[in-house]
Amino acid sequence: MAFTFLQCIEEACGRRQDPKRESHLCAWCGGLLDVRYEFDITDPETLRAAWHQRRLSGEPIDRSGVWRFRELLPFIGAHDRVISLSEGSTPLVGTRRAGWWAGPVHLTIKHQGINPTGSFKDLGMTACMTRAASLGVRMVACASTGNTSSSMAAYAGRAGMKAILFVPYRQISAAKLAQALDFGAMVVEIGDSFDEAFSLLRQVAAEMRFYLVNSINPFRIEGQKTIVAEMMEQRAWRPPDYIVVPGGNLGNASAIGKGLRELKEMGFIEKVPKVVVIQAAGANPFFRTLRAGSKELIPVEKPDTEATAIRIGRPANWKKARRVLEWTGGFCESVTDEEIFEGKAALAEDGVGCEPASAATVAGIRKLVRAGKIERHADIIAILTGHQLKDTDYVIRHHSAAEDSRQRIRVDANLDALRKALEGVLAVRA
Numbered sequence: 023m024a025f026t027f028l029q030c031i032e033e034a035c036g037r038r039q040d041p042k043r044e045s046h047l048c049a050w051c052g053g054l055l056d057v058r059y060e061f062d063i064t065d066p067e068t069l070r071a072a073w074h075q076r077r078l079s080g081e082p083i084d085r086s087g088v089w090r091f092r093e094l095l096p097f098i099g100a101h102d103r104v105i106s107l108s109e110g111s112t113p114l115v116g117t118r119r120a121g122w123w124a125g126p127v128h129l130t131i132k133h134q135g136i137n138p139t140g141s142f143k144d145l146g147m148t149a150c151m152t153r154a155a156s157l158g159v160r161m162v163a164c165a166s167t168g169n170t171s172s173s174m175a176a177y178a179g180r181a182g183m184k185a186i187l188f189v190p191y192r193q194i195s196a197a198k199l200a201q202a203l204d205f206g207a208m209v210v211e212i213g214d215s216f217d218e219a220f221s222l223l224r225q226v227a228a229e230m231r232f233y234l235v236n237s238i239n240p241f242r243i244e245g246q247k248t249i250v251a252e253m254m255e256q257r258a259w260r261p262p263d264y265i266v267v268p269g270g271n272l273g274n275a276s277a278i279g280k281g282l283r284e285l286k287e288m289g290f291i292e293k294v295p296k297v298v299v300i301q302a303a304g305a306n307p308f309f310r311t312l313r314a315g316s317k318e319l320i321p322v323e324k325p326d327t328e329a330t331a332i333r334i335g336r337p338a339n340w341k342k343a344r345r346v347l348e349w350t351g352g353f354c355e356s357v358t359d360e361e362i363f364e365g366k367a368a369l370a371e372d373g374v375g376c377e378p379a380s381a382a383t384v385a386g387i388r389k390l391v392r393a394g395k396i397e398r399h400a401d402i403i404a405i406l407t408g409h410q411l412k413d414t415d416y417v418i419r420h421h422s423a424a425e426d427s428r429q430r431i432r433v434d435a436n437l438d439a440l441r442k443a444l445e446g447v448l449a450v451r452a
């Protein structure tokens with residue numbers, strides 16, 4: 023059994039601490055923590071075969087695309103109750119038009135929208151809820167731009183815990199709010215931005231005895247890192263050149279980097295793909311910080327983008343994400359809302375839907391190829407983080423706006439009017 027401990031990520035500190043503590047920050051310096059292990063994996067080949075074999079199993083723990091790789095998450099005890107909704111096992115989908123549009127590059131989609139609550143958050147949530155259950159937690163809380171909250175609400179329901187979520191007032195999509203309400207969570211609408219809601223939550227969490235499940239909870243990162251094992255297995259353990267993700271609070275990029283590093287250290291992969299983070303231009307603190315070479319975060323005080331999922335001005339995990347770009351030789355880019363919309367349309371031409379934040383990936387790839395930072399014909403996996411139906415208001419708004427829209431027409435309910443209208447839009451001759 024591998025030995026588990028928590029370790030502060032700050033170089034000046036780096037202290038190890040007890041994994042059973044409820045606080046997610048370093049007891050000495052307040053830095054972020056990593057879950058670390060002394061792994062006892064010596065033979066990747068045997069483990070790969072076991073992981074593969076579990077795909078045929080009917081056991082709930084094996085049906086989960088997170089817990090199928092449980093040797094990478096050895097913090098769970100033999101008798102822990104696993105809080106799972108059969109998350110993960112999402113498809114890799116090839117593209118034709120989107121890859122051509124973005125490059126040309128060899129573009130494959132890893133669609134995390136195909137998860138129980140429609141986003142990648144479910145991978146992290148199963149891990150940190152399992153952890154919470156083992157600690158006897160009764161109340162979980164998060165601040166969210168919508169997806170973490172939907173996911174938390176579902177897994178808390180399953181675990182029999184009370185879920186409290188802090189969301190910025192009128193800033194999250196109706197579908198995400200509906201999911202949280204449907205799963206019985208208590209919704210606190212507070213502040214004008216995610217950052218404000220998160221800051222207030224952090225200030226009351228301890229006194230209210232809330233167990234935080236935001237991605238500063240290092241066990242969230244543990245669940246999310248398994249996406250890399252799953253994706254490598256789907257590709258017969260051949261890593262791509264690049265893995266591209268949208269960046270908000272920067273937990274996902276941190277998780278992917280940690281997963282890659284562990285797989286490399288244990289000999290599962292030879293080459294490490296470059297991790298590339300794409301932010302929205304109106305909410306791009308990480309991009310600005312790296313561009314300026316600043317040692318401190320350069321926050322965006324009033325983040326603004328139509329991709330509400332990534333409308334974040336002070337990403338909590340920026341130091342972990344910076345470390346990942348250093349480890350992998352990756353970089354960060356920033357794209358406008360118009361570019362995101364175009365990216366979404368390019369994916370749609372391949373029959374692939376996603377929420378706006380996810381489409382930032384392909385928009386970013388296109389920009390990076392044009393700038394010569396990503397080579398043409400590179401082998402790239404773009405992670406689509408959320409389902410198309412997460413933000414239908416966005417789609418309807420965009421497709422109704424154009425006055426000459428040929429996609430949406432309102433017609434009087436009589437045959438003459440119908441024929442005329444159809445001839446007009448389809449250029450059909452009677």
Ligand code: F0G
Pocket residue numbers: 141143165166167168169170171237268269270271272273274275331332377379380407408
């Ligand atoms: N894409 C989607 C659809 C998201 O919901 C998020 C984050 C991201 C990308 C960015 O991931 O934060 O790990 O860098 N959503 C969080 C939430 C903040 O509250 O649902 P990140």
